[in-house]
Amino acid sequence: MTTFSHPTKDLRSFKVFTIEEGTVIDHIDAGQALNIIRVLDLAGNDTIVTVGLNLPSKKLGHKDLIKVEFRNLTPDEANKLAIFAPHSSINIIKNYEVADKFLVTVPKSIERLIVCPNPSCISNAEKMDTMFHVSNGGEHLKFTCHYCEKKFQHDDILEYKYS
Amino acid sequence: MSPLSKEDIDRMSSLSREDILEELKTKMLSAPPQSPFFGRDIISIKELSREEIITVLNHATALKQTPQPELLKNKVMASCFFEPSTRTRLSFETAMTRLGGGVMGFADAGVTSTKKKETLYDSMKIIGQYADVIAMRHPAEGAARRAAEATDKPILNGGDGANQHPTQTLLDLFTIQECQGTLEGLNIALIGDLKYGRTVHSLAQALIHFNPTLSFVAPESLQMPSYICEDLKKHNISYTFYERIEEVMAQADIIYMTRIQGERFPDKMEYERVKDVYVLTKDMLAPAKPTMRIMHPLPRVNELKEEIDPTPHAYYFEQAHNGLYVRQALLGLVLGALHA
Ligand SMILES: [Zn+2]
Numbered sequence: 001m002t003t004f005s006h007p008t009k010d011l012r013s014f015k016v017f018t019i020e021e022g023t024v025i026d027h028i029d030a031g032q033a034l035n036i037i038r039v040l041d042l043a044g045n046d047t048i049v050t051v052g053l054n055l056p057s058k059k060l061g062h063k064d065l066i067k068v069e070f071r072n073l074t075p076d077e078a079n080k081l082a083i084f085a086p087h088s089s090i091n092i093i094k095n096y097e098v099a100d101k102f103l104v105t106v107p108k109s110i111e112r113l114i115v116c117p118n119p120s121c122i123s124n125a126e127k128m129d130t131m132f133h134v135s136n137g138g139e140h141l142k143f144t145c146h147y148c149e150k151k152f153q154h155d156d157i158l159e160y161k162y163s
Numbered sequence: 164m165s166p167l168s169k170e171d172i173d174r175m176s177s178l179s180r181e182d183i184l185e186e187l188k189t190k191m192l193s194a195p196p197q198s199p200f201f202g203r204d205i206i207s208i209k210e211l212s213r214e215e216i217i218t219v220l221n222h223a224t225a226l227k228q229t230p231q232p233e234l235l236k237n238k239v240m241a242s243c244f245f246e247p248s249t250r251t252r253l254s255f256e257t258a259m260t261r262l263g264g265g266v267m268g269f270a271d272a273g274v275t276s277t278k279k280k281e282t283l284y285d286s287m288k289i290i291g292q293y294a295d296v297i298a299m300r301h302p303a304e305g306a307a308r309r310a311a312e313a314t315d316k317p318i319l320n321g322g323d324g325a326n327q328h329p330t331q332t333l334l335d336l337f338t339i340q341e342c343q344g345t346l347e348g349l350n351i352a353l354i355g356d357l358k359y360g361r362t363v364h365s366l367a368q369a370l371i372h373f374n375p376t377l378s379f380v381a382p383e384s385l386q387m388p389s390y391i392c393e394d395l396k397k398h399n400i401s402y403t404f405y406e407r408i409e410e411v412m413a414q415a416d417i418i419y420m421t422r423i424q425g426e427r428f429p430d431k432m433e434y435e436r437v438k439d440v441y442v443l444t445k446d447m448l449a450p451a452k453p454t455m456r457i458m459h460p461l462p463r464v465n466e467l468k469e470e471i472d473p474t475p476h477a478y479y480f481e482q483a484h485n486g487l488y489v490r491q492a493l494l495g496l497v498l499g500a501l502h503a
Contacts (some may be wrong), residue, residue, distance in 0.1 A: 120324050122303040126282045148306025148326055149207065151390065 022069040024091040025081065030054050032084040033064035038162045039084065039113060040077055047071050060087065075080075075102070082106045083134060084154075087142060092163070106141065109133050115145060115159040121148035130161075184221035186215050191348045198503045200496035204311040208365045210327040213372035218503045220337050222492035223485070231491075234500050235264035235286040241294035242268030243287070244321070250461070250483070251330075254312045255298040262500075267293070273439040287313040296498055298490075317497035318491070327362050330493065331460060332365040334486040335419075341485065342456040342478050343416055346370075352378040353410040355421035355466060358385040362460045363421055367391055370400070377402040378411040382437040385427065408443060413450040417444070418476075420459045420467050458482050 033051050036042070039159060040048050050067040057063035064085075075104035078090045083103035093102040111131050116123045123130045123145070144151045175183050199215065208269045211219070238261040244252050247270060256266045268290075283306055290297060291314025300308060300321040307320035307327070322328040351370065353363045357379050367377060368391065377395070379387045379402060386404060395402050405411055411418075423441050428434035442465060443457070456478040459467050463479075472475050495501035 118304060120302075120304045122283065122301075122305040122309045122323075125303045126284065126309075127286065128282075128309065145305065147308050148324075149209075149305070 010077070013104075014053065018096060019050075019069050019093055020066050020096055022067065022071055022093055023073045024093060025059065025066040025068075025073070026063070026089050026091060027059060027127055028064035028081075028088045029060065030062035030064055033066055035160070036066060036081045039080060039160065040073070041069075041162065042068055045071070070096040073107075078104045079107045079112075080113075083110055083141060083143075086136070089103070106134055106136055109144070109146070113160055113162075115161055116145045116148060116150070117152055117156050117158055118145065118148045118150045119129045121145060123147050145150070165248040176266065196407075198496065198499065198501075200493075200501075200503055202315070202317055203497050204307070205493055205497065206307045206311060206320045206323075206327050207327045208317065208332045208369050211329070211369075215503070216333065216336060216369065219296060219333055219489065219492050219496065220340055222495060222501050223333075223337050223488040224243075224341075224492045226495075227485075227488040231262055231266055231495070233263045234495055235259065235262040235498060238264040238295045238498055238500075240266050240268075240494065241290045241299075242266055242270075242298045243290060243299040243301075244268070244270050244296060245299070245306070247271050248300050248322060251300060251328075251486075252298075254483075254486040255319070255321060255330075255490050258487050259298075259494060261487070262491055262494060264494070268298075277423040283309055284313045289316075290314070291316045319493055319497070323358070327365065328361060329365070330486065330490055331362055332369050333493070334482065334489040335362070335366050335370060335458065335460075337489050338458060338478065338482040338485050339417055342414075342481070343454070346373040347415040348374050348376075349415045350376045350378070350414050351419065352380055352405075352408075353387070353419045353421070354380040354408055354411075354443075356385045356423045356427060357381045357387040357421075359424075359427055360421045363419065364388070364391055366459070367421065368394060371395065371398045377404070378405055378415065380405045380408055380411055380441075381431070382423075382440070383405065384433065385423065388446065395427065407440065408447060412447060412455075412488075413452075415455055416452065418457045420457060421461075422462075422464055422466055442466050442468065443471065444468050445474065448474065448476055452477060 033053055035095060037049065052065040053141045054062045055065055072092050073090055083106065086106050088104050090102050090104060091098045107129055112129045114130055114132050116130055132143040133141045133146060140153045142151050142153060175186060189253060222376050242252060242256050252270060259266050287310040294316055296317050298319045298321050302324050304324035304326035306323040307318055311318045320327055320329055336346060343349055353367065357363050377400060420443055423438060425434045445468065455476055457471065459479040461479060461483050
């Protein structure tokens, strides 16, 4: 329902409009929405994807938000995006209503996605899949290469392999 | 699994299928547990528990006292050195030969198909078909872990770039225990290039199991990396930073020297300034405990003066020699000839 008593709020709901059916990914750490679109290949289909960047958020200060029409994210897909945005919440929308809502879980390990930033790592020397172990100690996620055993944060990672 | 006797088989032939399965299950469950080392890859020291480290050291002690020239008869070790390291290679190959096993392999990547761009994975898959165990060294970090995915045969990592060299760490621990009579609660000073030195990183991490007091003696720009210090802190291991060897001489049980390489310094003047500070001379040993022993992973350049060699403190040649027994212990364990 729309009321016209709060102009800024209206403007926002106009830009990021309600969807009939699909998934709303909310509380994405600001700056990570585009990574998520790529890792889940959301732009590769015919569905409409609406992206909000740097929206004000009580919890995060600023947040990104993604609405994907006519596609329900599976928990597996949701966990894949957790490595970019561990605080995100997933709303499955049916008939303009929230039919299901859950938080993402950071996976223990992540295969293929991360290119190891260590140039001396064997995974950069031959054609093979990478694997990183994810640890959630402290403020930032840490990623330890299964092969060279080096530990990285998001800022250290220069390249992702989107399939 | 405990073997079935002829009587077992005769008796079971009169049983129903269900009863036979039940009997086999009981037999298997009551069999002694398989040694945790059998068939295992030794890639990173971090994967060995305190008990497992002690098991390896105990076997190494026994093998040093009593040689076992027949222990690995009819077993073959592949020695795959994708980059040269004569010392480590000879130690592995001698270890296998002196246990009665055979050795095949290569001493640099030029003789294998890697020049023709064969992947490490393919090379190791093929070599694994000929050998019972593989000792390897490779310049890429993580190479041993990758090799282990290619073959079921146990891999002993003899160094993967700047990453891991677990047999070096085990021989260091063995040597410390041998010269001090214990590994527990010792005062151990690590000296030199602590920032890039793989050897001292692994040693510091392995010592976490044995409650040491650690001294890190290095120029500020080459001090122990913070991730190792965090690890030590988490396990309540006390450590102190120093800039001069003289400061730790009186209290140390072990002085572990490493080489400072000029090319590690972005600033050549800084190197010129510190290069003589981290040189150990005979005069500096005066305040040391009589039981203090000096270790060095070798080769040395000038950080350890030859004048120290005849003193009772010098222990680096014994240290190098001990690699043989530690590698023998690992070969025996992963091939199932020795038990945990
Ligand atoms: Zn890596």
